[in-house]
Amino acid sequence: MFVASLDLAIKFKVGLLMLTRRQYLFLFVLISSACGLLFAATSSDKSAGKAAEAANVKVARIGETSPDWQLRDLHGSNVRLSEFRGQPVILVFWATWCPYCKKLLPGIQKLHEKYSEQGLKVIAVNIREDWKPHVYWRNHEYTFDAVLAGDEVAKLYGISGTPGLVFLDPQGKYLTRQAFSDPEHPLLEKFAQHFLATHEN
Numbered sequence: 001m002f003v004a005s006l007d008l009a010i011k012f013k014v015g016l017l018m019l020t021r022r023q024y025l026f027l028f029v030l031i032s033s034a035c036g037l038l039f040a041a042t043s044s045d046k047s048a049g050k051a052a053e054a055a056n057v058k059v060a061r062i063g064e065t066s067p068d069w070q071l072r073d074l075h076g077s078n079v080r081l082s083e084f085r086g087q088p089v090i091l092v093f094w095a096t097w098c099p100y101c102k103k104l105l106p107g108i109q110k111l112h113e114k115y116s117e118q119g120l121k122v123i124a125v126n127i128r129e130d131w132k133p134h135v136y137w138r139n140h141e142y143t144f145d146a147v148l149a150g151d152e153v154a155k156l157y158g159i160s161g162t163p164g165l166v167f168l169d170p171q172g173k174y175l176t177r178q179a180f181s182d183p184e185h186p187l188l189e190k191f192a193q194h195f196l197a198t199h200e201n
Contacts (some may be wrong), residue, residue, distance in 0.1 A: 060157050066174045067156060071125070071147035074134050079123070079147050086170050087121045088195035090188070093154050093164040095128050096136040100181035101163045105142065107183020112144040115192045125150035127162065167191055 060066045070080040081089070092108055094101040105124070112122045124146040126133045137146055157166050157177055167175045167187075178187065 058156060060174045062174050062176060064174060065172045066168055069153050069156065071150055071153065073145060073147050074137055079145065082172070084121045085172055087119045088170050088191065089121045089123065089168040089172075090191065091153075091157070091166040091168070092122065092124045093127050093150065093159045093162055093166075094124055095126065095162050096131045096133055098162040103181045104163050104183050105140070107185070107188065109142050109144065110183070111188050111192060115196060116144070118192075118196045120192050120196060121145075123147060125153055127151045127154045127159070170195060 058067060066081065068080060068082045070078055073079050090108075090111075092104070094105065108122055108124070111120070116122070122144040124142070124144060126146060126148050127150045129148075133146065133148060154160075154164070157164070157174070159166070159177065161179065163179065163181060165178045165180070167178070169175055180187075
Protein backbone atom coordinates (compact mmCIF):
# COMPACT_ATOMS: atom_id res chain seq x y z
CA MET A 1 0.00 0.00 0.00
CA PHE A 2 2.87 2.36 0.83
CA VAL A 3 4.57 1.61 -2.49
CA ALA A 4 1.30 2.15 -4.38
CA SER A 5 0.71 5.49 -2.63
CA LEU A 6 4.26 6.53 -3.34
CA ASP A 7 3.97 5.59 -7.00
CA LEU A 8 0.74 7.59 -7.25
CA ALA A 9 2.31 10.63 -5.61
CA ILE A 10 5.30 10.53 -7.89
CA LYS A 11 3.36 9.94 -11.12
CA PHE A 12 0.50 12.38 -10.57
CA LYS A 13 1.98 15.09 -8.36
CA VAL A 14 5.53 15.27 -9.61
CA GLY A 15 5.30 13.65 -13.03
CA LEU A 16 8.63 11.84 -12.82
CA LEU A 17 9.33 8.47 -14.41
CA MET A 18 11.95 5.73 -14.13
CA LEU A 19 13.28 6.63 -10.67
CA THR A 20 14.80 4.12 -8.27
CA ARG A 21 13.17 3.27 -4.95
CA ARG A 22 15.85 5.35 -3.17
CA GLN A 23 14.92 8.38 -5.26
CA TYR A 24 11.21 7.72 -4.67
CA LEU A 25 11.79 7.76 -0.91
CA PHE A 26 13.76 11.00 -1.02
CA LEU A 27 11.20 12.73 -3.22
CA PHE A 28 8.36 11.51 -0.99
CA VAL A 29 10.06 13.14 2.01
CA LEU A 30 10.70 16.25 -0.02
CA ILE A 31 7.04 16.49 -1.08
CA SER A 32 5.88 16.06 2.51
CA SER A 33 8.28 18.56 4.06
CA ALA A 34 8.96 21.26 1.49
CA CYS A 35 5.39 22.69 1.51
CA GLY A 36 4.89 22.83 -2.21
CA LEU A 37 8.38 23.99 -3.21
CA LEU A 38 8.92 20.97 -5.43
CA PHE A 39 5.67 21.55 -7.31
CA ALA A 40 6.71 25.12 -8.10
CA ALA A 41 10.19 24.02 -9.10
CA THR A 42 8.88 21.26 -11.36
CA SER A 43 6.50 23.67 -13.08
CA SER A 44 9.31 26.17 -13.46
CA ASP A 45 11.58 23.44 -14.85
CA LYS A 46 9.05 22.70 -17.60
CA SER A 47 8.84 26.37 -18.60
CA ALA A 48 12.60 26.75 -18.47
CA GLY A 49 13.03 23.57 -20.48
CA LYS A 50 10.70 24.78 -23.24
CA ALA A 51 12.48 28.13 -23.42
CA ALA A 52 15.87 26.43 -23.53
CA GLU A 53 14.75 24.02 -26.25
CA ALA A 54 13.49 26.97 -28.31
CA ALA A 55 16.96 28.51 -28.01
CA ASN A 56 18.62 25.15 -28.85
CA VAL A 57 20.25 24.96 -25.41
CA LYS A 58 20.83 21.50 -23.95
CA VAL A 59 18.85 21.03 -20.73
CA ALA A 60 18.99 18.64 -17.81
CA ARG A 61 15.71 16.92 -17.04
CA ILE A 62 14.44 15.89 -13.63
CA GLY A 63 14.62 12.14 -13.15
CA GLU A 64 17.36 11.72 -15.76
CA THR A 65 21.12 11.58 -15.43
CA SER A 66 22.64 15.05 -15.50
CA PRO A 67 24.79 15.86 -18.51
CA ASP A 68 28.45 16.06 -17.61
CA TRP A 69 30.23 19.41 -17.55
CA GLN A 70 33.62 20.86 -16.67
CA LEU A 71 34.60 24.21 -15.15
CA ARG A 72 37.73 25.67 -13.54
CA ASP A 73 37.93 26.14 -9.80
CA LEU A 74 39.40 29.07 -7.87
CA HIS A 75 42.89 27.60 -8.28
CA GLY A 76 42.62 27.12 -12.03
CA SER A 77 42.15 23.35 -11.89
CA ASN A 78 39.49 21.59 -13.94
CA VAL A 79 36.49 20.21 -12.06
CA ARG A 80 34.27 17.70 -13.86
CA LEU A 81 30.87 16.72 -12.46
CA SER A 82 31.32 13.03 -13.30
CA GLU A 83 34.30 12.88 -10.92
CA PHE A 84 31.83 12.77 -8.05
CA ARG A 85 29.73 9.84 -9.24
CA GLY A 86 28.88 7.73 -6.21
CA GLN A 87 28.37 10.81 -4.01
CA PRO A 88 25.24 12.89 -3.42
CA VAL A 89 25.91 16.34 -4.89
CA ILE A 90 24.48 19.79 -4.18
CA LEU A 91 25.22 22.55 -6.69
CA VAL A 92 24.82 26.06 -5.31
CA PHE A 93 24.59 28.82 -7.92
CA TRP A 94 25.73 32.13 -6.46
CA ALA A 95 27.31 35.55 -7.08
CA THR A 96 29.30 37.90 -4.85
CA TRP A 97 26.73 40.70 -5.22
CA CYS A 98 23.75 38.50 -4.25
CA PRO A 99 22.41 39.36 -0.74
CA TYR A 100 20.46 36.10 -0.53
CA CYS A 101 23.61 34.13 -1.31
CA LYS A 102 25.37 35.90 1.55
CA LYS A 103 22.64 34.60 3.82
CA LEU A 104 22.67 31.04 2.44
CA LEU A 105 26.38 30.29 2.08
CA PRO A 106 27.26 30.11 5.81
CA GLY A 107 24.65 27.35 6.14
CA ILE A 108 26.14 25.53 3.15
CA GLN A 109 29.57 25.75 4.81
CA LYS A 110 28.16 24.15 7.98
CA LEU A 111 26.57 21.40 5.91
CA HIS A 112 29.89 20.79 4.18
CA GLU A 113 31.77 20.61 7.47
CA LYS A 114 29.23 18.17 8.89
CA TYR A 115 28.88 15.76 5.98
CA SER A 116 31.82 16.10 3.58
CA GLU A 117 33.83 13.34 5.23
CA GLN A 118 30.81 11.05 4.90
CA GLY A 119 30.66 11.66 1.16
CA LEU A 120 28.46 14.70 0.54
CA LYS A 121 29.81 16.89 -2.26
CA VAL A 122 28.95 20.57 -2.39
CA ILE A 123 30.03 22.71 -5.33
CA ALA A 124 29.42 26.45 -5.48
CA VAL A 125 28.94 27.53 -9.10
CA ASN A 126 29.66 31.22 -9.62
CA ILE A 127 27.40 32.93 -12.20
CA ARG A 128 26.50 36.42 -13.42
CA GLU A 129 29.62 37.73 -11.73
CA ASP A 130 30.85 41.35 -11.74
CA TRP A 131 33.50 41.26 -9.00
CA LYS A 132 36.21 38.93 -7.62
CA PRO A 133 34.93 35.55 -6.38
CA HIS A 134 38.48 34.54 -5.38
CA VAL A 135 38.65 37.44 -2.92
CA TYR A 136 35.13 36.83 -1.63
CA TRP A 137 35.83 33.15 -0.99
CA ARG A 138 39.08 33.90 0.80
CA ASN A 139 37.55 36.64 2.95
CA HIS A 140 34.74 34.36 4.13
CA GLU A 141 37.01 31.34 4.61
CA TYR A 142 34.69 28.91 2.84
CA THR A 143 36.25 25.49 2.35
CA PHE A 144 33.86 23.74 -0.05
CA ASP A 145 34.68 23.75 -3.76
CA ALA A 146 33.82 26.73 -5.95
CA VAL A 147 33.96 26.85 -9.74
CA LEU A 148 33.93 29.90 -11.98
CA ALA A 149 32.10 31.16 -15.07
CA GLY A 150 29.20 28.74 -14.63
CA ASP A 151 26.58 30.63 -16.64
CA GLU A 152 26.25 27.91 -19.28
CA VAL A 153 25.92 25.26 -16.58
CA ALA A 154 23.20 27.38 -14.96
CA LYS A 155 21.29 27.35 -18.26
CA LEU A 156 21.64 23.57 -18.32
CA TYR A 157 19.51 23.33 -15.17
CA GLY A 158 17.23 26.26 -15.93
CA ILE A 159 18.79 28.46 -13.24
CA SER A 160 17.94 32.10 -13.93
CA GLY A 161 18.67 33.73 -10.58
CA THR A 162 20.68 33.43 -7.39
CA PRO A 163 20.82 31.55 -5.21
CA GLY A 164 19.74 28.40 -6.99
CA LEU A 165 20.31 24.86 -5.77
CA VAL A 166 20.40 21.63 -7.74
CA PHE A 167 20.29 18.22 -6.04
CA LEU A 168 21.84 15.17 -7.70
CA ASP A 169 21.74 11.63 -6.33
CA PRO A 170 24.86 9.41 -6.12
CA GLN A 171 24.09 7.97 -9.57
CA GLY A 172 24.14 11.47 -11.04
CA LYS A 173 20.38 11.76 -11.52
CA TYR A 174 18.86 15.23 -11.35
CA LEU A 175 16.32 15.16 -8.51
CA THR A 176 15.15 18.73 -8.11
CA ARG A 177 15.98 22.41 -8.42
CA GLN A 178 15.23 24.80 -5.58
CA ALA A 179 15.56 28.50 -4.81
CA PHE A 180 15.83 29.48 -1.16
CA SER A 181 18.16 31.51 1.06
CA ASP A 182 17.43 29.95 4.45
CA PRO A 183 20.78 28.57 5.70
CA GLU A 184 18.87 26.16 7.95
CA HIS A 185 16.42 24.94 5.31
CA PRO A 186 15.35 21.38 6.29
CA LEU A 187 15.84 20.05 2.78
CA LEU A 188 19.62 20.41 3.12
CA GLU A 189 19.84 18.07 6.10
CA LYS A 190 17.19 15.70 4.76
CA PHE A 191 19.04 15.29 1.48
CA ALA A 192 22.40 14.64 3.12
CA GLN A 193 21.06 12.27 5.76
CA HIS A 194 18.91 10.30 3.35
CA PHE A 195 21.57 9.50 0.78
CA LEU A 196 24.46 9.12 3.16
CA ALA A 197 22.44 6.77 5.38
CA THR A 198 21.37 4.59 2.44
CA HIS A 199 24.93 4.64 1.09
CA GLU A 200 26.29 3.35 4.42
CA ASN A 201 23.69 0.60 4.48
